[in-house]
Amino acid sequence: MNKPRKIHKYIIAGGGTAGWMAAAMLAKTMGKEIDLTLIESDDIGTVGVGEATIPPLVRFNQFLGVNEAEFMRETGATFKLGINFENWKNIGEDYFHSFGHTGKDHWTSGFQHFWLAGKARGVANRFDDYCLEVAAAFKNKFAQLPDNALNYAYHLDSSRYAKFLRKIAEDNGANRQEGRIDHVALDPTNGNIKALKLESGEILEADFFFDCTGFRSILMGQALHVGYDDWTHFLPCDSAVAVQTKSVGPAIPYTRAIAHDAGWQWRIPLQHRAGNGLVYCGRYLSKDEALNRLKSNIEGEIISEPNFIRFQTGARRKQWEKNCVTLGLSAGFMEPLESTSIHLIQRSIMRFMRMMPQNQISDADIKEFNEQTFEDMDKIRDFLILHYCVTERQDSEFWRYCAAMDIPDSVQQKIKLFKDTGRVFRKNEELFAENSWIQVMMGQGIIPEAYHPIADKMTDDELTRFLRKIQDNITQTVSKLPQHSDYVRQYCGTKDI
Numbered sequence: 001m002n003k004p005r006k007i008h009k010y011i012i013a014g015g016g017t018a019g020w021m022a023a024a025m026l027a028k029t030m031g032k033e034i035d036l037t038l039i040e041s042d043d044i045g046t047v048g049v050g051e052a053t054i055p056p057l058v059r060f061n062q063f064l065g066v067n068e069a070e071f072m073r074e075t076g077a078t079f080k081l082g083i084n085f086e087n088w089k090n091i092g093e094d095y096f097h098s099f100g101h102t103g104k105d106h107w108t109s110g111f112q113h114f115w116l117a118g119k120a121r122g123v124a125n126r127f128d129d130y131c132l133e134v135a136a137a138f139k140n141k142f143a144q145l146p147d148n149a150l151n152y153a154y155h156l157d158s159s160r161y162a163k164f165l166r167k168i169a170e171d172n173g174a175n176r177q178e179g180r181i182d183h184v185a186l187d188p189t190n191g192n193i194k195a196l197k198l199e200s201g202e203i204l205e206a207d208f209f210f211d212c213t214g215f216r217s218i219l220m221g222q223a224l225h226v227g228y229d230d231w232t233h234f235l236p237c238d239s240a241v242a243v244q245t246k247s248v249g250p251a252i253p254y255t256r257a258i259a260h261d262a263g264w265q266w267r268i269p270l271q272h273r274a275g276n277g278l279v280y281c282g283r284y285l286s287k288d289e290a291l292n293r294l295k296s297n298i299e300g301e302i303i304s305e306p307n308f309i310r311f312q313t314g315a316r317r318k319q320w321e322k323n324c325v326t327l328g329l330s331a332g333f334m335e336p337l338e339s340t341s342i343h344l345i346q347r348s349i350m351r352f353m354r355m356m357p358q359n360q361i362s363d364a365d366i367k368e369f370n371e372q373t374f375e376d377m378d379k380i381r382d383f384l385i386l387h388y389c390v391t392e393r394q395d396s397e398f399w400r401y402c403a404a405m406d407i408p409d410s411v412q413q414k415i416k417l418f419k420d421t422g423r424v425f426r427k428n429e430e431l432f433a434e435n436s437w438i439q440v441m442m443g444q445g446i447i448p449e450a451y452h453p454i455a456d457k458m459t460d461d462e463l464t465r466f467l468r469k470i471q472d473n474i475t476q477t478v479s480k481l482p483q484h485s486d487y488v489r490q491y492c493g494t495k496d497i
C-alpha cells in the first residue's frame with residue numbers, strides 16, 4: 001500500500017459559496033486520495049448574496065459532473081445572456097453587455113471596424129443589432145443551441161447552490177464540521193498553519209488550509225497577517241443593501257444594472273423570486289436613504305428582511321501564503337457589477353487543482369499562483385473601472401468623482417487605443433475579451449475616430465450585404481427561439497415557478 005503523502009489532510013474554513021465550491025471540486029477530483037473537512041458556523045451564516053454568474057460556471061459544473069437541468073431546478077436558476085446597463089452613460093441611455101460575439105471578424109480586424117465603416121457610409125444599424133445574445137435578450141427568448149451558439153450563464157439562488165455543492169462534496173467523501181473557529185494555531189518553526197481550534201475546544205489539524213471565511217478572513221488576514229490592497233479610490237462603492245421580492249411577470253434572461261446618483265441597483269430574476277439590491281458609496285448616501293431608494297424602485301412584494309453589507313473593494317496581497325490559499329470574499333472583493341466574484345473563486349480553485357502539492361509546498365508554485373491570480377484580478381478591476389470612469393453623468397457628486405478620478409495606466413491605454421484606432425487587444429488569459437470592452441466602451445459613448453483600412457476594401461454594396469446578412473441570420477434565429485420562461489419551465493422548472 002502507498003504511504004500517505006505529507007500533504008494529505010485538507011481543511012476548508014467556511015461554508016459559503018467559496019467553501020462549498022472548493023469542497024465539491026476537491027472531493028470530486030481527488031476522492032479518497034485526500035482527507036477533506038469543511039468547517040462552518042451556522043451562527044455566523046453566509047453573506048447571503050451572489051446570484052448572477054458568467055459563462056465559465058457552466059464548465060465548472062460540467063467538471064463536477066453536474067446534471068444541468070437538475071442543478072437549475074434545485075437552485076431556482078434562470079438563464080442569463082448578459083447585463084443591461086441603464087443610466088450609466090447618461091440618465092435615460094442604456095446599453096447591453098452580452099456574453100456573445102458581435103458580428104463577424106476578419107483576421108486583421110474585429111467586426112467593429114466594418115461596422116464603423118458602415119456607419120460612416122450610412123449603411124449600418126446599431127452595433128447591438130449584430131449580436132445574437134442581445135437580440136434574444138430583448139425579445140425575452142432563449143434556447144440552448146448547438147455549438148453554444150447562444151452563450152449563457154445563470155442567475156441562481158446562491159444559498160441553494162451551496163447546498164447543492166455540499167451534497168456533491170459529501171457524496172465524494174468530504175466531512176462537514178459545524179462549529180465556530182476561535183483560534184488559528186501556527187507552527188512556530190515555519191509559520192505554517194497547524195490547526196484550527198473550535199469554540200467547543202476541539203482542535204482540528206491539517207496539512208493544508210483554505211480560508212473561505214468571507215470578509216473576516218480569519219486565516220489569511222487575521223492569523224497570517226496578509227494585508228489588503230485598497231481599491232476604493234478606483235471603485236468607490238463600499239456598501240450594499242439587498243432584498244428579495246416575489247416575481248413579477250416572466251423571468252427575463254438578463255441582469256439589470258440600473259445606475260442611480262450614488263451607485264447602482266441590480267435586479268436578478270430567478271424562477272421562484274427576484275433578487276434586488278442597491279450598491280452605493282456610503283460617502284454620498286446613508287443607510288436609510290439607500291433602503292428607501294431601493295424600496296421605491298422595486299417591483300414586486302418584498303419577501304425578506306433587508307440585508308445590509310459593508311465592503312472594501314480591493315484584494316488580499318497574497319492569495320497563497322505558507323500552507324493556505326484564500327478564496328471568495330476573504331481573497332478580495334471588487335463589487336458585483338460584472339458578476340465576477342464566483343468566477344474568481346472558480347479560477348482560483350481550478351488553478352489550485354493544477355498546482356496541487358504532492359509532498360511539499362514549492363515556493364515557485366506559490367509565486368506562480370499569486371502572479372496568475374493577481375493578473376486575473378487586475379484585469380477584472382480595470383474592466384469594472386471602465387464602467388464608472390467614462391460616464392458622461394455630471395448630475396451628482398458621486399458621478400463627478402468617477403468622471404474625474406485617476407485611473408490605472410492600463411485602463412487609460414485601452415481607452416485611448418480604442419478611441420484613436422478602434423482596436424482592442426486581449427492580454428494573456430484576460431477574462432473580458434475584446435467584445436466585452438467594445439460593447440461597454442461604445443455603450444458609454446466612446447466611438448473610435450478611425451477604423452482598419454481593410455474595411456474600405458469593401459464596396460458600399462458588399463458592406464451593405466455583409467452587414468445585412470449578419471442581421472438577417474440573427475433575426476431568423478431569434479424568431480425560432482421560444483420564450484425564455486417557457487424554455488426554463490420545460491427544461492428545469494421548479495415546483496415554485
Ligand SMILES: Cc1cc2nc3c(=O)[nH]c(=O)nc-3n(C[C@H](O)[C@H](O)[C@H](O)COP(=O)(O)OP(=O)(O)OC[C@H]3O[C@@H](n4cnc5c(N)ncnc54)[C@H](O)[C@@H]3O)c2cc1C
Pocket residue numbers: 013014015016017018019039040041042044045046047048049050051052053158179180181182212213214215216218240242277309311327328329330336339340341342343
Ligand atoms: C452585495 C454583494 C452582491 C454580490 N453579488 C454577486 C453576484 O451577483 N455574483 C457573484 O459572482 N458574486 C457576487 N457577490 C460575491 C459573492 O456573494 C461571494 O463571492 C460568494 O458568496 C462567496 O462568499 P464567501 O463564501 O467567500 O463568504 P461567505 O458567504 O460570507 O461565507 C463565509 C463562511 O465562513 C464561515 N465563517 C466565518 N467565520 C467563521 C468562524 N469563526 N468559524 C467558522 N466558520 C466561519 C461562515 O459561517 C460562512 O460559512 C456579491 C457580494 C456582495 C457583497
